[in-house]
Amino acid sequence: MAEDFIEVDGVEKVFDVRRKTGLLRRERHQVRAVDSLTFGVPRGEMVGYIGPNGAGKSTTIKMLTGILTPSAGRLRVAGIEPSRERTRLARRIGVVFGQRTTLWWDLPLIDSYRLMHRMYRIPDARYRENLDRCVELLELGRLLDTPVRQLSLGQRMRGDIAAALLHDPEVLYLDEPTIGLDVVSKVKVRGFLRELNEERGTTVLLTTHDLTDIEQLCKRVMVIDHGRLMYDGQLDGLHQVGESERTLVVDLERELPPLDVQFARVVKVDGPRQWLAFPAAQSAAPLVAQIAAEYPLADLSVREPDIESVIARMYAREEPSLGGTTAPS
Amino acid sequence: MADVGGSVRVYGLIAAMWIRSTLVYRTSFAAAVLTNFLVTALDFVVIWMMFSQATSIGGYSFAETAFLYGTASVSFGITALLLGSVDDLGLRVRDGSLDAFLVRPAPVLVQVAADRFGLRRLGRFLQGALVLGWSLTRLDLDWTLAKLLLLPVMLLSGAAIFGAVYVAGAAFQFWAQDAAEAQSAFTFGGLTLLQYPPTVFARDFVIGVTFVVPLAFVNWLPALYVLGRPYPVGLPWWLAFTPPLVAAGSCALAGLAWRAGVRSYRSTGS
Numbered sequence: 082m083a084e085d086f087i088e089v090d091g092v093e094k095v096f097d098v099r100r101k102t103g104l105l106r107r108e109r110h111q112v113r114a115v116d117s118l119t120f121g122v123p124r125g126e127m128v129g130y131i132g133p134n135g136a137g138k139s140t141t142i143k144m145l146t147g148i149l150t151p152s153a154g155r156l157r158v159a160g161i162e163p164s165r166e167r168t169r170l171a172r173r174i175g176v177v178f179g180q181r182t183t184l185w186w187d188l189p190l191i192d193s194y195r196l197m198h199r200m201y202r203i204p205d206a207r208y209r210e211n212l213d214r215c216v217e218l219l220e221l222g223r224l225l226d227t228p229v230r231q232l233s234l235g236q237r238m239r240g241d242i243a244a245a246l247l248h249d250p251e252v253l254y255l256d257e258p259t260i261g262l263d264v265v266s267k268v269k270v271r272g273f274l275r276e277l278n279e280e281r282g283t284t285v286l287l288t289t290h291d292l293t294d295i296e297q298l299c300k301r302v303m304v305i306d307h308g309r310l311m312y313d314g315q316l317d318g319l320h321q322v323g324e325s326e327r328t329l330v331v332d333l334e335r336e337l338p339p340l341d342v343q344f345a346r347v348v349k350v351d352g353p354r355q356w357l358a359f360p361a362a363q364s365a366a367p368l369v370a371q372i373a374a375e376y377p378l379a380d381l382s383v384r385e386p387d388i389e390s391v392i393a394r395m396y397a398r399e400e401p402s403l404g405g406t407t408a409p410s
Numbered sequence: 411m412a413d414v415g416g417s418v419r420v421y422g423l424i425a426a427m428w429i430r431s432t433l434v435y436r437t438s439f440a441a442a443v444l445t446n447f448l449v450t451a452l453d454f455v456v457i458w459m460m461f462s463q464a465t466s467i468g469g470y471s472f473a474e475t476a477f478l479y480g481t482a483s484v485s486f487g488i489t490a491l492l493l494g495s496v497d498d499l500g501l502r503v504r505d506g507s508l509d510a511f512l513v514r515p516a517p518v519l520v521q522v523a524a525d526r527f528g529l530r531r532l533g534r535f536l537q538g539a540l541v542l543g544w545s546l547t548r549l550d551l552d553w554t555l556a557k558l559l560l561l562p563v564m565l566l567s568g569a570a571i572f573g574a575v576y577v578a579g580a581a582f583q584f585w586a587q588d589a590a591e592a593q594s595a596f597t598f599g600g601l602t603l604l605q606y607p608p609t610v611f612a613r614d615f616v617i618g619v620t621f622v623v624p625l626a627f628v629n630w631l632p633a634l635y636v637l638g639r640p641y642p643v644g645l646p647w648w649l650a651f652t653p654p655l656v657a658a659g660s661c662a663l664a665g666l667a668w669r670a671g672v673r674s675y676r677s678t679g680s
Binding site for chain 2: 096139143146147148149150164167168169171172174176178181182183185187188192195196199200201
């Protein structure tokens, strides 16, 4: 793991929290936001970093960018210790915070880009090429003269992603890049990220609530909860470890008793509609084929398991399972 | 901190962007400068009115008081123009928007200071400079080379000392996000103080302003030397020439406080 682009070794982040317990009395206690976190990411990999709210995802990203200083442990990005050499590292990384913008709020989008151009000392030709590419792929053309505060969430997010990429960062951190986006924007953002990773070899670390982001973008996924790494490996493996299930919702032409099909069990019946759970790692196609062949099928849809339920199942198994399958590297 | 040239460049880039965006509305910009000029000039109107009732205040003539007023206002005007925005740090710490500054390849202090750069703040500087200029035509001083050199030195050192107070106050906001008020007590409060002769204040108070927060070095000590006036507290005359040293020391301390603040920055959840 010595030549990993991102190295995280035994990293902790402890916050002192002071709480008023009386008129004057204050109680101090410590919250361990990240606890003995260890992982490595090789150059060019695209990794999903998932976990419920407050699990420590953002804290990790903030330590990797140098915004927060770790309380203990060793952390290196491109061989640089982020909190010590934050400004030097800044030229080599791109950051997108889903919840807040890094653009200048009151100014037209293009002004932010012009400023980045000069602040990062991006060569003119490179800047123009990168900007043109982002404008085209993220469809920013008509938005460039609009003040950032007037952009919709999806537009702003696309604007933020472009801003983070103008200086050709070697690694891109995305903190909830699809949160609150409509379906069309989500698809655009995902397509753009996939291409960026494949064509430019940019290392990408993305946190998300949305398992679909991970499924469409990342081979490797890390799960964090209560500041600890619960899982690090392939997405398929996560489904096995978490014993997660997808749900097939079928609408039949008439009310029937619970269907009897292989590898799936009926979990709910409501009139002609039935809910069937099946292992998430398994394809839905043969199941659909079997039902269509044997029953009067009117309509169907597949529901993905959400992260919370996958993690809940991992918890139910008690032991945190590190590296359920080995990390690809 | 090492790359001064780079910092100045980034400051210039950000400030220029804000100036461009404010100049889009020329009339409203002109109105803002004028308002700033008039509002800050009210301070001087107060002094003017006092002198319409008395010929001296604390033993100082109108022209001498105007000299003190002018030097303090010019120094403060420079600082307010260049660093006025650091007041808002507490807000940025509270809502976490400081994060964006921390991932850019420029010192955070430079970005915070240049953010929302307000050219309208030039108003205070201009009216201070006018009053100072007027007082120089009215004062009958024996100018020596030392006094002549001391004048620009004290204005710049004074700006640096005010700057250190601004930065230290902002650094404190990393821990206490609503401390902007306390900071104003030192910056704007300090300015109001220095606009009057030291003889109108209690002795212990002057000592505090000299040695605890070194505001007396902004203008009192050097200005009293220029005016040929005795110090209110028995201090040696050569202190008039120490403002650059005091400024350097205060800036170094403020810089350390700022660093400690940035390192302890906790950001916000999510």
